[in-house]
Amino acid sequence: MYKNPSFRTPFDFIMEKTSDNQTERTPLLLITAAIEQGGRTMASLLRKGPLLGITGSAQIRNVQGEGVQTLDQIGQETFLGLFRRSRAVLSVLSEEAEMPEVLPCDEKTSLLVAMDPLDGSSNISVNAPIGSIFSIFRPPAPSSSSPEGLFLNASSPLLSAYLLYSVSTSLVLAFSGETRVFTLDPDTGEFLGDGSPWRFPDKGKIYSTNEAYLPRWEKPLQDYLSWIKKERNPSMILRYIGALVGDFHRNLLKGGIYLYPAEAGEKTSGKLRLLYEACPMAHIARNAGGIATDGKQDILTIVPRSVHQRVPLIVGSVDLVREFQERTGHPLSGL
Ligand SMILES: O=P(O)(O)OC[C@H]1O[C@](O)(COP(=O)(O)O)[C@@H](O)[C@@H]1O
């Protein structure tokens, strides 16, 4: 198969961006390689899906009380095993485990990984897009705190990534001021991209949200949705996949805004988890010229109170998120 010689790999990206940061180069390369390997494994399993009997429920509930799918478990074991073997990860926090797991590591500069190994679980059984999400943090100094303390005191992500398993498998990496998009070549196993930074396009017109929950939203949010539908000029269109990775990716490529706000009742802090869903998407958005907020505050400035903390998330193109903030009464300052 013809390979465009100008294609670049995640390895090239990290090498280029760490030319003046040799200390973190090795752990970042090892961690990125683990994410790529996990992506290849997951994509290859997903190609056969129901034929392998892996698209059903595992008949258990996770620490958050949510039903666990077989693929949630496979994702957890796959990525955890790869991070363990990398010996570059000090601790892994996962949606699928109550406490962060401390791993054996060689590197003096080992890093922290927070992950949602399988995002969009409800899409598995219907063969719709799903993903895996990662944020990589520097451990706080001194790094002798408890496993949870490591994550609660870490600063904003150093590198963020997601894998999207869909018509093809995409790997999106945000690091050092750039967001880059790579595609898995299933023949060679390489993730390849054109080497250019990705920016949210101007003038996006997509909004993505589960409108079924609108009756439980705060009034300013309901008014914003009503304004989008009846008055906004130019008008917008609704697209919702129901997997954060898929919805975010479409909006990143086409321009749009994703909303999962707080709700009255059970989801007073929203649904998405700060450290391994909202934070990585906020970091990827920021590196692509976008913004993320919980409605009042930039997601990247929120200091976590617990490792599985949930937050409302509004993320996307800068103009659309600013417009949302202005119309709901919390204009973002300094962004
Ligand atoms: O069904 P809802 O409430 O719209 O939820 C969809 C959201 O829930 C999630 O699926 C949560 O992900 P998990 O599969 O990792 O639990 C998000 O990816 C997605 O945006």
Ligand SMILES: [Mg+2]
């Ligand atoms: Mg998720």
